[in-house]
Amino acid sequence: MTVRSNICAMAGYVPGEQLNDPDITKLNTNENPYPPSPRVFEAIRTALTPNSLRKYPQPLGDTFRKTAGRVLNVDPDGILIGNGSDDILTILTRTFVPEGGLIASPIPSYILYRSLAEIQGAQFLSVRFSADWRTLDSWAAQANLTFLPNPNSPSGTIVDPETVTRLAKALAPAPLVLDEAYADFTSWSGLELLSSTPNLIITRTLSKSYSLAGIRFGFAIAAPELVRELAKVKDSYNCDVLSLAAATAAVEDQDYFHEVRAKIIATRVRMTQELTELGFDVLPSHANFVWCRRSDRPVKPIYEELKRRKILVRYMNYAAGPLGAPEGAYDGLRISVGTDAEIDTLLSALKAIL
Numbered sequence: 001m002t003v004r005s006n007i008c009a010m011a012g013y014v015p016g017e018q019l020n021d022p023d024i025t026k027l028n029t030n031e032n033p034y035p036p037s038p039r040v041f042e043a044i045r046t047a048l049t050p051n052s053l054r055k056y057p058q059p060l061g062d063t064f065r066k067t068a069g070r071v072l073n074v075d076p077d078g079i080l081i082g083n084g085s086d087d088i089l090t091i092l093t094r095t096f097v098p099e100g101g102l103i104a105s106p107i108p109s110y111i112l113y114r115s116l117a118e119i120q121g122a123q124f125l126s127v128r129f130s131a132d133w134r135t136l137d138s139w140a141a142q143a144n145l146t147f148l149p150n151p152n153s154p155s156g157t158i159v160d161p162e163t164v165t166r167l168a169k170a171l172a173p174a175p176l177v178l179d180e181a182y183a184d185f186t187s188w189s190g191l192e193l194l195s196s197t198p199n200l201i202i203t204r205t206l207s208k209s210y211s212l213a214g215i216r217f218g219f220a221i222a223a224p225e226l227v228r229e230l231a232k233v234k235d236s237y238n239c240d241v242l243s244l245a246a247a248t249a250a251v252e253d254q255d256y257f258h259e260v261r262a263k264i265i266a267t268r269v270r271m272t273q274e275l276t277e278l279g280f281d282v283l284p285s286h287a288n289f290v291w292c293r294r295s296d297r298p299v300k301p302i303y304e305e306l307k308r309r310k311i312l313v314r315y316m317n318y319a320a321g322p323l324g325a326p327e328g329a330y331d332g333l334r335i336s337v338g339t340d341a342e343i344d345t346l347l348s349a350l351k352a353i354l
């Protein structure tokens, strides 16, 4: 069969393990440990009627766009809905990157960006973070599309507004995508730069801060005239009637959102401190996970032993670390913020292992 050669050549993106064992303490894919807002369940029940299932959903998600526009104080016409933010990242790639084009992103960061380049038949350029993870040098001004996760995964670090503005200016008119999957867990968002930075596109997900990874819902925020172009590329009905109802209800319930967010941030502070006391080098995190390394021993055996004890964290191994890290592979454990009880389980296992 005539599968495109770039597809045959690529390894394919490997998502974090989703083991089907209810006894697992699952701290590997940055899901929210708390349930979604009760209003989400109500909204799904209300939406679950023979008529709503029989009919196509709103193609552009106008009800969601109106609600999110109000909550985030952005123009609803500047919102594009997606089946998870990964869907949005795919739409952006298909919109901006020709075959043989160039996608750039930092390293270490979200590994899906490389797969998107490979699927598109594009070149991919990794740019190393500075040693303090706060800046990026030597960007390819010729990139058709640049992804910058902020906060970054796996480090949980952020770059500041000045750096984002400088980078966007250097790349213009090509777009800079600020992947804000974790922005709800930190103090600033690129939303404040949108009006002054026309080539900035922001992507968000409801998988993390709104506890809806299973529903698959994400969105982009950009200039309305750009969103009109992006809408031509997406599947006509990329979000179903139940996910639209769930997402709208989740975003409407800001009190619940703030309550869950505060709990996660409090546990993140405790985790960071206790893991540091156990000898891990833990970067200060602005996300719902922490990045842990050790100078005294390899971390892969720790990941394996935790897994044997039914505690799943994510072992990540990159081709390069930030500048200043020793040349060659750079690895560590990315541990999601769980409930306090889950983190107690993790910490006692670590105490036994180390």
Ligand SMILES: Cc1ncc(COP(=O)(O)O)c(C=O)c1O
Pocket (backbone or CB within 6 Å): 029, 030, 083, 084, 085, 086, 087, 110, 149, 153, 179, 181, 204, 205, 206, 207, 213, 217, 218
């Ligand atoms: C940086 C980053 N962007 C995007 C995503 C995708 O999120 P979604 O569940 O909305 O597809 C993830 C998921 O882990 C992520 O870490």
